[in-house]
Amino acid sequence: MFESRFQSFADDACGQDSAERLAALRAELARRRIDGFIAPRADEHQNEYVPKSAERLAWLTGFTGSAGVVVVLADKAALFVDGRYTLQAPEQVDTKRVAVFDISQKAPARWLAETAKQGARIGYDPWVHTPAQIERYAKALESKDVTLVPLDSNPIDAVWTDRPEPPRGAVTLYPPRLAGVAAKTKIARVRKALGEADALLISDPHALAWLFNLRGADVAHTPIALAFAVLPKEGKPLLYVDPAKLSAKTRSSLEGLADIYEPADVVEDISDAGARGMTILFDSATAPAKLVELFRAQGGKPKLGEDPIALLKAVKNDIELDGARAAHLRDGVALTRFLSWFAETAPKGKLTEISAAQALETFRRESGELRDLSFPTISAFGPHAAIPHYRVTEASDLRISRGCYLVDSGAQYLDGTTDVTRTIGVGRPSKQLREHFTRVLQGHIGVARAVFPAGVSGAQLDAFARRSLWEAGLDFDHGTGHGVGAYLSVHEGPQRISKLGSTPLQPGMILSDEPGYYRAGEYGIRLENLIVVEKREIEGAEREMLGFETLTLAPFDLALVEPKLLSLEETRWLNAYHARVRAELSPHLDAKTRKWLAQATRRL
Structure with missing residues (x-):
């Protein structure tokens, strides 16, 4: 099935x-x-x-x-x-x-x-x-x-005698109705950010995809084309891409934006630019040392710093945000269908980690819009859930029985990228599991409800997700949230919510909100929604204030919640969120799933 x-x-x-x-x-x-x-x-x-x-x-x-x-x-x-x-x-x-x-x-x-x-x-x-x-x-x-x-x-x-050949996935154009901004406009914006540099070497394929409004198929789960580009302050950009990846139509369209060369030509061109004494901005996070040192050796002046495209790409325009909302509604329908099916099927004792992951992917595919998963599904039962990035294999596949099941999954749709985690109880949960789950939920709500001044970074919000865990002497060893792209990478910078998140958050940035708790050998808990930074109007505010809109639509497992631990504000947030989930998803569900969702989103 x-x-x-x-x-x-x-x-x-x-x-x-x-x-x-x-x-x-x-x-x-x-x-x-x-x-x-x-x-x-x-x-x-x-x-x-x-x-x-x-x-x-x-x-x-x-x-x-x-x-x-x-x-x-x-x-x-x-x-x-x-x-x-x-x-x-x-x-x-x-x-x-x-x-x-x-x-x-x-x-x-x-x-x-x-x-x-x-x-x-x-x-x-x-x-x-x-x-x-x-x-x-x-x-x-x-x-x-x-x-x-x-x-x-x-x-x-x-x-490595049987090493696979390098990929040659087809490059496709990403239409303006989804990108929201024409490539020529983006190129002009990036040029203004180059400062004293004569050119920018674009080494991050995600940045290249955003700038030229294209997508690729060279790696799993992220629609990128492996290629380099050079964007000069003046004149046509240079795009270094395997011609086998370009159809005649795609090549013709891209030639209107850039001169196209073989990938190997980037070495000679960077060398020549160095010999001319140019100043080139290299992305310190992705530029290969090979090109930087070659450029320097030829007399060039390399400037290592953050690719200005990263921040421009992180702030989604209105079209991209509308696409993200549509993608999350579609994804929420699929996930809720899965959760309803899981609630009925898991207690029978025949599900395994793999069959559950296969079921969730199938529900997503039935939308007719799924292009890929945004990462391999983390389908983890019991002790496997305590491994934050567990990947189930045929050798490790556990049967799901009484205990705690964690599913962290996401989808790539043309209009948006999703990432969502739910932790689900099977059978009667222990008091300890309920307490730990609720403390993680409190951390999730703490970030979702946060209101903060413009200029605040993710590092300043990270503790919001940990306070309740800290009060019980607990913590988790990963960041609270990462940035997410628009039909691009599910892990996108520079924005993030973590101790290392130094980039100020701006309206339009999409992030995950995913605190967790992991008890080695027993169970793991993680609760994740995607959120987008938005402006907040507060009467009497003396500064520009920001907050979050939640994009993800899927119920949390109320059987794992200990209501006595929640504050009045936290309970109100949870009830309001569940009421929204019920209202937005119900029209797209069959009667049986609607009935299940009504119970799953009941008021506390």
């Missing part, structure tokens, strides 16, 4: 093969007279989702998370991951051969400084590191006679 077309549950971890692969890599390093190699989980654009041809970290170690770095020496190897993956990584890699570290406790540069031998030559691929990343390694190693060596080619590619 249900199936998955946009995600795989195959166990593609290959930690059991790491001994042979590490040996092959070490032999290649020895041949090149290199004593070690730094291999991040990255492509030439620092994408979150990378093409299969760039999954070098997974191929070498078996670790399949979205962020990490391995350092391989002649006799040791270490994998560094963040708090999302400290449980997952040791299960996937051969820890007898690859030590696993929490990157917040020990950074790879520090480990390398402590472990590498005096006089060692450590190689890196300058295409998959940014200059700042290399600078951190260099600084950590400067007191220890260790040399960082940029390599002409990636040594992993030399031993």
Whole structure:
């Protein structure tokens, strides 16, 4: 009945093969007279989702998370991951051969400084590191006679005999009725933000997609085309994209905006620009060290900073916001149909994590508008829910029984990107689970109800999501919220709600609101809606004030709520939100699901 077309549950971890692969890599390093190699989980654009041809970290170690770095020496190897993956990584890699570290406790540069031998030559691929990343390694190693060596080619590619070919997904034009602003207008806006720079190297494919109003199909879950572009202050932009990705119609339209070149031509053009003494702005977050250092070596003046497109892209226009609302209504209908079905089916004891994920994807596909999932569904029961970025496989698939089920999922529709998490009880919940769930809910409501002056950043709001947990001596080890694109990345900067969120929030920015709590080995709780920053009119206010509009429409599991813990204001917010969910979704649901929703959104 249900199936998955946009995600795989195959166990593609290959930690059991790491001994042979590490040996092959070490032999290649020895041949090149290199004593070690730094291999991040990255492509030439620092994408979150990378093409299969760039999954070098997974191929070498078996670790399949979205962020990490391995350092391989002649006799040791270490994998560094963040708090999302400290449980997952040791299960996937051969820890007898690859030590696993929490990157917040020990950074790879520090480990390398402590472990590498005096006089060692450590190689890196300058295409998959940014200059700042290399600078951190260099600084950590400067007191220890260790040399960082940029390599002409990636040594992993030399031993990865069945490496997939680079992607050639079709590039399509994103219509003005969805983009809201013409590409020529966007180009003019970006040029005004270049300051003293002569040009901007666009290395982030999301920025490129936004600027030229195009979308691609080179990686899973995010409709981007892997390409570079140079935007000069004057004259036509230069777009470096594989011609195999362009239909005649698409190429003709893009040629009206930019001169189109082969991807390899960016190296020669950046070199020539350096020789002319130009000043080019490079995005410090995504520009490959290869191009920056080449430009500098030829006499150019690189300026490393934030790509101005990032902030322009983050502030959605009215058309994009209308699209987001339509996408969330459509998605809310699918999710509510799933939740109703789950409530009836789960107690029978036949559901598994995979079959639940397949069902949710099927409900979304039945809208006829689903283009992809915005990320692989996190379908996690019991102890798996305590792994924040758990990915179910055929090998790990648990049967759903009495306990706690967490589903974090999202969709890509032409008019918007969604991301929503619900935690659902199966059977009678324990008192402890109800208390923990309610404290997470209080944190969610705290952010959703926040009113704050213009200029406030996400770092100043992060504690709103944690206060109730802190009062019980609890916390969670991830940010409270990330930015979200408009039919682009589900994880978009620079806006975010976290301790590191320094960008002031502006009206039109879409973020997630997703506090959580994770009890290792038992259960995990996360409650997520997408919210958009909006202006707030407050009588007597002396400053411009902002707040949030909630975009996501789906009920929270009231069976897991402990009403006595909620304040009057929190109860009113929850009742009002559920009344809105019921009013907006009910006209699009069948009678059986409407009846279930009426009960699921009853007043407390």
